[in-house]
Amino acid sequence: MRREGRMSETLHAEWTKLRTLPGTGWLLFGVAAATVLVSAAVSASVSCSSAAACHADVTKLSLTGTYLGQAIVAIVAVLTVSGEYATGMIATTLAVMPRRGTVLAAKAAVVTAVTLAAGTPAVLGSVLVGRLILPGHGYTPANGYPVLSLADGTVLRAAAGTILYLALIALLSLGVAAAVRDAAVAIGLVLGLLYLFPILTQVAGSPALARHLQQIGPMTAGLEIQASTGLRGLPLAPWAGLGVLAAWAAAALLAGTIVLRLRDA
Amino acid sequence: MTATVTPERSGAGRDDKDSFGRLVHAEWTKFRTVRGWVIAVLIAAALTAGVGLYAASGPQTGCQPVGPNGPIGPPAPCKPANPVGPGGEAVSDSYYFVHRALSGNGSLTVRVTALAGRSSPPGGGIAPGPNQEQNFTSGIQPWAKAGILLTASTRQGSAYAAMMVTGGHGVRMQYNYTGDAPGLPGAVSAASPRWLRLVRAGDTVTGYDSAGGTHWARVGVVSLAGLPATVQAGPFVTSPAWVQTQNSGPTVATAVFDHVSARGTPPGTGWRGVSIGAITGSNAQGSSLPGRLHAAEGTFTVTGSGDIAPAGPGPTNIGVPADDGFAGAFAGLIVVIVVGAMFITAEYRRGLIAVTLAAAPARGRVLAAKAVVIGSVAFVAGLIGTAPVIPVGTSLLRSHGNYVFPMSALTEVRLVAGTAALLAITAVLALAAGTILRHGAGAITAVIALTVVTYFFSVPLAVLPAGAADWLLRVTPAAGFAIKQYVPAYPQVNNVYTPQHGYFPLAPWAGMGVLCLWAALALWLAAVLLRRRDA
Numbered sequence: 001m002r003r004e005g006r007m008s009e010t011l012h013a014e015w016t017k018l019r020t021l022p023g024t025g026w027l028l029f030g031v032a033a034a035t036v037l038v039s040a041a042v043s044a045s046v047s048c049s050s051a052a053a054c055h056a057d058v059t060k061l062s063l064t065g066t067y068l069g070q071a072i073v074a075i076v077a078v079l080t081v082s083g084e085y086a087t088g089m090i091a092t093t094l095a096v097m098p099r100r101g102t103v104l105a106a107k108a109a110v111v112t113a114v115t116l117a118a119g120t121p122a123v124l125g126s127v128l129v130g131r132l133i134l135p136g137h138g139y140t141p142a143n144g145y146p147v148l149s150l151a152d153g154t155v156l157r158a159a160a161g162t163i164l165y166l167a168l169i170a171l172l173s174l175g176v177a178a179a180v181r182d183a184a185v186a187i188g189l190v191l192g193l194l195y196l197f198p199i200l201t202q203v204a205g206s207p208a209l210a211r212h213l214q215q216i217g218p219m220t221a222g223l224e225i226q227a228s229t230g231l232r233g234l235p236l237a238p239w240a241g242l243g244v245l246a247a248w249a250a251a252a253l254l255a256g257t258i259v260l261r262l263r264d265a
Numbered sequence: 266m267t268a269t270v271t272p273e274r275s276g277a278g279r280d281d282k283d284s285f286g287r288l289v290h291a292e293w294t295k296f297r298t299v300r301g302w303v304i305a306v307l308i309a310a311a312l313t314a315g316v317g318l319y320a321a322s323g324p325q326t327g328c329q330p331v332g333p334n335g336p337i338g339p340p341a342p343c344k345p346a347n348p349v350g351p352g353g354e355a356v357s358d359s360y361y362f363v364h365r366a367l368s369g370n371g372s373l374t375v376r377v378t379a380l381a382g383r384s385s386p387p388g389g390g391i392a393p394g395p396n397q398e399q400n401f402t403s404g405i406q407p408w409a410k411a412g413i414l415l416t417a418s419t420r421q422g423s424a425y426a427a428m429m430v431t432g433g434h435g436v437r438m439q440y441n442y443t444g445d446a447p448g449l450p451g452a453v454s455a456a457s458p459r460w461l462r463l464v465r466a467g468d469t470v471t472g473y474d475s476a477g478g479t480h481w482a483r484v485g486v487v488s489l490a491g492l493p494a495t496v497q498a499g500p501f502v503t504s505p506a507w508v509q510t511q512n513s514g515p516t517v518a519t520a521v522f523d524h525v526s527a528r529g530t531p532p533g534t535g536w537r538g539v540s541i542g543a544i545t546g547s548n549a550q551g552s553s554l555p556g557r558l559h560a561a562e563g564t565f566t567v568t569g570s571g572d573i574a575p576a577g578p579g580p581t582n583i584g585v586p587a588d589d590g591f592a593g594a595f596a597g598l599i600v601v602i603v604v605g606a607m608f609i610t611a612e613y614r615r616g617l618i619a620v621t622l623a624a625a626p627a628r629g630r631v632l633a634a635k636a637v638v639i640g641s642v643a644f645v646a647g648l649i650g651t652a653p654v655i656p657v658g659t660s661l662l663r664s665h666g667n668y669v670f671p672m673s674a675l676t677e678v679r680l681v682a683g684t685a686a687l688l689a690i691t692a693v694l695a696l697a698a699g700t701i702l703r704h705g706a707g708a709i710t711a712v713i714a715l716t717v718v719t720y721f722f723s724v725p726l727a728v729l730p731a732g733a734a735d736w737l738l739r740v741t742p743a744a745g746f747a748i749k750q751y752v753p754a755y756p757q758v759n760n761v762y763t764p765q766h767g768y769f770p771l772a773p774w775a776g777m778g779v780l781c782l783w784a785a786l787a788l789w790l791a792a793v794l795l796r797r798r799d800a
Contacts, residue, residue: 041733042728042729045729045730045732045733046728046729046730047730055728061728064726064728067718067721067722067726068714068718071710071713071714071718072710074710075706075707075710078706079706082706086614182607182705183705183706184603184606184607184610184611184705184706184709185301185603185607186706187603187705187706187709187710188599188600188602188603188709188713191599191709191710191713191717192596192599192600195595195599195713195717195718195721196595196596196599198721198725198726199592199595199717199720199721199725200316200320200592201725202592202724202725203320203592
């Protein structure tokens with residue numbers, strides 16, 4: 001009975017490893033908590049007392065916590081690979097399951113699943129907090145800001161898209177970690193890739209170059225999915241932006257797979 | 266059991282200073298023999314320089330004419346945008362001046378009986394043609410100025426001293442653009458006029474004010490070095506642009522002067538009115554409009570527009586910030602954070618920490634030695650990365666027709682050394698976080714979140730209201746980024762003082778102090794934990 005090489009076995013193994021690590025639960029809780037807390041803090045600090053002070057895009061505003069939550073998602077994803085290299089567990093994993101591509105695929109599936117599980121309360125909590133807090137700060141229907149509701153197609157797209165965004169960040173981080181092995185280097189690369197693009201955009205000088213940088217940056221492009229107003233002026237359409245991030249994630253996973261196969265673990 | 270042999274280390278008899286030197290040497294050896302770390306630090310320096318120069322080579326829109334729908338037409342080379350004041354700083358110097366020559370020692374006295382203002386509407390509704398002010402709404406700017414001015418010449422940027430009434434800050438004595446001293450409080454009106462006097466004796470100018478013209482109070486004394494024998498003196502009026510987050514528009518003020526008397530004036534010269542630095546022609550979006558004078562029976566009614574003040578980046582000013590080159594430091598910062606944390610977490614991962622602590626049982630000193638090594642390495646990397654960016658970047662910016670605010674050599678040194686210090690202290694903070702958490706990824710994420718991500722939330726994202734962003738830039742390690750502010754904020758100048766325009770809530774070295782405090786506290790906590798824990 002040949003059982004080795006079966007995806008379901010590998011998946012089960014990866015799930016057991018991730019589930020039984022002491023930090024995983026806390027980190028996933030951290031994803032939801034950090035996202036909701038930052039979103040709540042931003043929602044509570046803004047005010048729409050005068051037209052000039054109002055933010056146009058309330059949906060995006062209520063999801064601000066994503067900027068921090070994604071960093072913790074990146075840690076979870078990086079540790080599923082780098083943690084094994086740190087402890088030497090990787091040797092056992094690859095001895096049991098010699099098909100390295102399958103191992104990485106199973107890790108990707110498990111990480112995606114837990115990110116979706118943590119991202120859903122993070123995003124729903126943020127929208128709920130925005131819905132409760134923002135009307136008290138002048139963002140009322142009377143001022144032209146309808147109450148946030150998932151029944152609104154745009155809000156639903158932004159919310160669902162943000163959950164997918166977090167999952168894609170996890171896959172990008174996983175691919176980078178598989179390529180460089182070390183957790184510290186991987187997290188530095190991922191966070192640099194995410195946060196440097198918007199800072200560079202600010203100093204890009206020519207508007208055309210700034211727009212181009214926004215189109216190719218994994219975070220700037222991916223978060224277009226949160227935009228609910230001024231869609232015509234965006235550097236990229238929302239789903240196209242998420243597509244750019246998906247391309248980054250695919251490229252990172254591809255690089256990770258190739259390196260993992262070629263390298264002596 | 267096997268504890269019978271306790272090897273005497275050859276250095277055991279040496280004094281403390283020497284043994285700390287050995288520790289530093291040991292840590293330095295560990296650092297330089299890990300090829301990845303050395304390469305990473307070289308990359309940090311290269312990124313700081315490369316990204317900084319890239320940022321400086323990009324902008325070509327500095328003086329591009331801007332229409333309602335964005336830039337129009339090709340980039341044009343800048344005219345000399347800001348005059349330079351006696352202190353070497355960029356200044357605004359535009360006003361309406363009713364002047365005559367004043368030779369030798371003498372004095373000038375006037376009474377101001379009215380000051381009123383009008384503003385261009387938001388969105389820049391300046392009518393073309395001669396009647397530019399037809400859409401204006403009434404309202405005085407708090408820093409609109411009307412009074413008497415004594416200046417070396419009518420050339421922009423000349424040394425001066427002035428007594429003035431303002432729209433909302435009472436009587437002031439101002440001099441050489443940055444100097445400001447308060448006089449009588451309250452607004453001016455026909456029922457409550459203000460008498461102003463300037464007295465010149467040699468290089469010294471003294472300002473007096475009075476409510477009734479009989480009892481005079483001294484407001485300030487200023488020494489204007491090298492003041493020529495003959496100066497220009499007389500009444501002036503100016504009114505600074507209104508400013509909002511990204512917009513601004515010109516305003517005008519009109520004041521009524523009487524009882525104008527000058528002592529020391531050569532006989533035979535009359536009063537002449539002139540607009541200094543007014544922007545005329547089709548592009549009247551600037552912050553200064555031409556003024557005018559109506560003289561009748563010893564009463565001057567003067568209208569002026571502009572400001573006599575230091576100029577800084579903001580909505581009223583064109584030009585690109587010279588600290589654009591600083592963008593590279595963010596890339597360098599992320600790299601030194603990674604290396605700083607790994608400098609200790611790699612020892613935990615590989616078990617080397619046990620050897621390190623066995624060789625040097627004074628754990629706090631081991632940590633101090635590590636901090637010295639990683640801090641020095643990051644400082645040097647920052648220095649190498651930043652040193653070329655300011656001079657080369659500034660000349661690149663200028664060669665593309667951009668206006669760059671002038672910077673003193675001392676400020677340039679502070680920017681370079683400060684950026685290097687920022688990298689060094691942040692690397693030490695990462696080392697301490699790595700010791701506390703014993704976990705590379707967690708420590709790196711925490712430090713990047715506290716520095717780069719906090720800055721990102723406060724400045725480029727621009728989602729937080731100014732108050733919340735200022736608060737973050739005061740108490741978090743991101744306060745250290747204040748080191749890159751290169752033009753000071755002046756309370757007596759109308760401007761939008763936000764981080765987006767390059768103004769931080771803390772002074773440069775105070776902000777760096779907050780970062781140092783974080784690093785020191787983290788290092789202390791790390792030392793305590795390192796001593797208590799079983800490695």
